[in-house]
Amino acid sequence: MEKFTTLTGVAAPLPLINVDTDMIIPKQFLKTIKRSGLGKNLFDEMRYLEDGSENPDFVLNKPAYRNAEILIAGENFGCGSSREHAPWALLDFGIRCIIAPSFADIFYNNCFKNGILPIVLPQEQVDELMREAEKGENARMTVDLENQEITTSEGKTFRFEIDSFKKHCLLEGLDDIALTMARIDSIAEYERNMAQERPWV
Amino acid sequence: MTAPKTLYDKIWDAHLIEESEDGTSLIYIDRHLVHEVTSPQAFEGLRMAGRKVRAPDKTIAVPDHNVPTTPDREKGIENEESRIQVEALDRNAREFGIHYYPVNDIRQGIVHIVGPEQGWTLPGMTVVCGDSHTATHGAFGALAHGIGTSEVEHVLATQTLIQKKSKNMKVEITGRLQPGVTAKDVTLAIIGATGTAGGTGHVIEYCGDVIRDLSMEGRMTVCNMAIEGGARAGLIAPDETTFEYIKGRPHAPKGAQWEAAMAWWQTLFTDEDAEFDKVVTLKGEDIAPVVTWGTSPEDVLPITAEVPDPESFEGGKVDAARRALEYMGLKPGQKLTDIEIDTVFIGSCTNGRIEDLRAAAEILKGKKIKEGIRAMVVPGSGLVRAQAEEEGLAQIFIDAGFEWRLAGCSMCLAMNPDQLSPGERCAATSNRNFEGRQGKGGRTHLMSPAMAAAAAITGRLTDVRELM
Numbered sequence: 268m269e270k271f272t273t274l275t276g277v278a279a280p281l282p283l284i285n286v287d288t289d290m291i292i293p294k295q296f297l298k299t300i301k302r303s304g305l306g307k308n309l310f311d312e313m314r315y316l317e318d319g320s321e322n323p324d325f326v327l328n329k330p331a332y333r334n335a336e337i338l339i340a341g342e343n344f345g346c347g348s349s350r351e352h353a354p355w356a357l358l359d360f361g362i363r364c365i366i367a368p369s370f371a372d373i374f375y376n377n378c379f380k381n382g383i384l385p386i387v388l389p390q391e392q393v394d395e396l397m398r399e400a401e402k403g404e405n406a407r408m409t410v411d412l413e414n415q416e417i418t419t420s421e422g423k424t425f426r427f428e429i430d431s432f433k434k435h436c437l438l439e440g441l442d443d444i445a446l447t448m449a450r451i452d453s454i455a456e457y458e459r460n461m462a463q464e465r466p467w468v
Numbered sequence: 469m470t471a472p473k474t475l476y477d478k479i480w481d482a483h484l485i486e487e488s489e490d491g492t493s494l495i496y497i498d499r500h501l502v503h504e505v506t507s508p509q510a511f512e513g514l515r516m517a518g519r520k521v522r523a524p525d526k527t528i529a530v531p532d533h534n535v536p537t538t539p540d541r542e543k544g545i546e547n548e549e550s551r552i553q554v555e556a557l558d559r560n561a562r563e564f565g566i567h568y569y570p571v572n573d574i575r576q577g578i579v580h581i582v583g584p585e586q587g588w589t590l591p592g593m594t595v596v597c598g599d600s601h602t603a604t605h606g607a608f609g610a611l612a613h614g615i616g617t618s619e620v621e622h623v624l625a626t627q628t629l630i631q632k633k634s635k636n637m638k639v640e641i642t643g644r645l646q647p648g649v650t651a652k653d654v655t656l657a658i659i660g661a662t663g664t665a666g667g668t669g670h671v672i673e674y675c676g677d678v679i680r681d682l683s684m685e686g687r688m689t690v691c692n693m694a695i696e697g698g699a700r701a702g703l704i705a706p707d708e709t710t711f712e713y714i715k716g717r718p719h720a721p722k723g724a725q726w727e728a729a730m731a732w733w734q735t736l737f738t739d740e741d742a743e744f745d746k747v748v749t750l751k752g753e754d755i756a757p758v759v760t761w762g763t764s765p766e767d768v769l770p771i772t773a774e775v776p777d778p779e780s781f782e783g784g785k786v787d788a789a790r791r792a793l794e795y796m797g798l799k800p801g802q803k804l805t806d807i808e809i810d811t812v813f814i815g816s817c818t819n820g821r822i823e824d825l826r827a828a829a830e831i832l833k834g835k836k837i838k839e840g841i842r843a844m845v846v847p848g849s850g851l852v853r854a855q856a857e858e859e860g861l862a863q864i865f866i867d868a869g870f871e872w873r874l875a876g877c878s879m880c881l882a883m884n885p886d887q888l889s890p891g892e893r894c895a896a897t898s899n900r901n902f903e904g905r906q907g908k909g910g911r912t913h914l915m916s917p918a919m920a921a922a923a924a925i926t927g928r929l930t931d932v933r934e935l936m
Contacts (some may be wrong), residue, residue, distance in 0.1 A: 295534075298552075312908060348599075367669060468590070
């Protein structure tokens with residue numbers, strides 16, 4: 268997994284609540300057996316018109332946001348299906364950070380497994396960043412994970428909270444499985460105990 | 469004296485391997501269910517790292533999302549990508565030596581219906597699957613939740629997950645349900661009351677007389693949609709109804725092991741005085757047959773209501789409701805019972821069990837669906853299908869004009885050929901009414917199987933109580 272330390276980039280405003288994972292990546296693109304290549308179908312139904320051409324009104328199709336690396340959205344972002352294709356599609360497009368008042372649990376968790384930083388901020392602060400993002404290319408923001416700070420182009424800073432273990436894993440680009448494999452003796456001991464206590468499992 | 473614990477606390481504690489100072493914990497997983505859509509990348513990851521499945525005897529795979537449900541499916545899957553995905557599961561299941569129910573096995577079906585049916589799901593277990601509707605298994609008092617593909621790989625390799633404990637939320641439904649009101653109405657009414665983010669960060673325990681009175685099928689319907697309320701998991705404490713359902717199933721414990729299991733299962737309840745972080749109480753008598761009008765499962769109203777005015781909402785919901793009405797092709801003030809439908813879908817992990825088919829057949833018995841309506845029943849498993857045929861339900865559906873399909877996820881998420889066309893309006897017993905969920909531009913109204921059957925007869929959203 269790629270490390271996440273600091274990121275400076277354009278932030279795209281997506282002022283919708285309850286953006287679900289079907290919206291992020293519709294099911295017809297879940298038939299892949301790979302993790303890569305989903306970026307072109309990110310937000311597919313909003314991003315493309317009936318004839319397959321780009322919808323010029325959709326934020327990520329506007330010249331200012333075509334290279335956006337940060338997404339600012341409404342509450343309950345990523346609700347619905349557990350599909351990790353959602354963060355894969357975001358990452359493949361180039362989004363490394365999402366800022367919203369709240370996230371759905373599974374999506375939130377999936378982001379960290381893919382080097383994406385989801386940031387929860389109070390609604391008023393998200394509203395402020397949303398207005399900032401609407402300025403387009405002139406509104407490059409800097410997200411500093413180590414110091415847990417977002418700095419706008421005008422120098423205003425917003426502090427955010429994050430779980431210390433998840434932060435550590437992102438900063439170092441750590442692979443969860445390798446971490447757990449190092450504790451395999453504890454797992455084996457638990458299994459031996461359970462074979463006695465709950466043998467029917 | 470130890471502090472009083474909730475059911476969730478008890479199951480969590482029984483599976484805790486290690487906990488670090490900040491609360492990050494290593495949790496043991498008792499059952500890992502696998503389907504074809506969210507697992508290929510995980511198996512590939514194992515292969516590339518030269519790892520094995522740690523507990524193949526605790527890992528159960530079944531293809532469900534992509535499989536065709538038409539009677540000719542032995543001919544194979546036409547869509548190449550779908551076929552490759554199912555073939556990949558086939559190969560992975562055999563290579564890694566996990567339990568497997570292939571497409572042509574009568575026990576094949578939707579993973580969340582097959583697990584309980586085969587006795588894999590038992591009280592007090594931790595159950596995961598790369599699918600958000602894993603919450604279904606909470607009906608047995610099992611801690612069950614959906615995970616992403618990276619975590620699927622983590623569980624395959626280590627049989628554990630790294631997690632922090634969630635908060636405890638209690639949802640109590642008191643009293644009794646009125647005639648015509650089902651488990652689906654209960655679970656939708658809860659989401660209507662709490663919102664789709666109401667349970668975020670929590671594990672819900674459903675309790676109260678209404679929940680106690682539900683069958684296992686009904687309890688699975690309630691827990692299935694815990695995720696639609698934002699909670700990763702929903703739980704119902706096991707009781708006689710649970711034990712009765714489990715006993716004798718192929719993978720349920722037997723003999724002395726059954727006795728030992730029962731002794732533990734009977735301790736699985738929330739202690740008196742245990743504290744919940746959040747409590748929601750609804751009266752069973754206040755719940756009416758409901759339908760959804762919008763594109764979020766929280767857009768719930770009694771069937772007797774009218775389409776709401778977006779201006780009646782607050783904050784981001786005003787725009788969301790406006791957008792939803794535009795997508796759904798509805799106007800504020802329109803009576804819900806005036807909304808005409810094109811299609812009826814009965815099935816899914818929410819409502820694809822035998823009780824659901826019985827409820828729908830009860831309404832359809834001796835009746836015909838309205839001309840021009842496309843209607844299908846997709847049983848949740850091959851065994852549900854066989855039982856429905858034996859009980860004569862299949863014939864009732866066929867006589868009424870329904871298509872009688874083979875088991876799979878089907879039009880709930882439309883990954884197989886069962887899809888809505890743009891603008892097509894569907895009365896569905898599934899769990900999500902998101903934009904495009906059942907097909908690009910498709911319009912979904914969620915409801916109970918009985919309500920869906922009623923809609924099939926009249927061709928519009930209908931109060932099932934008028935047909936009872």
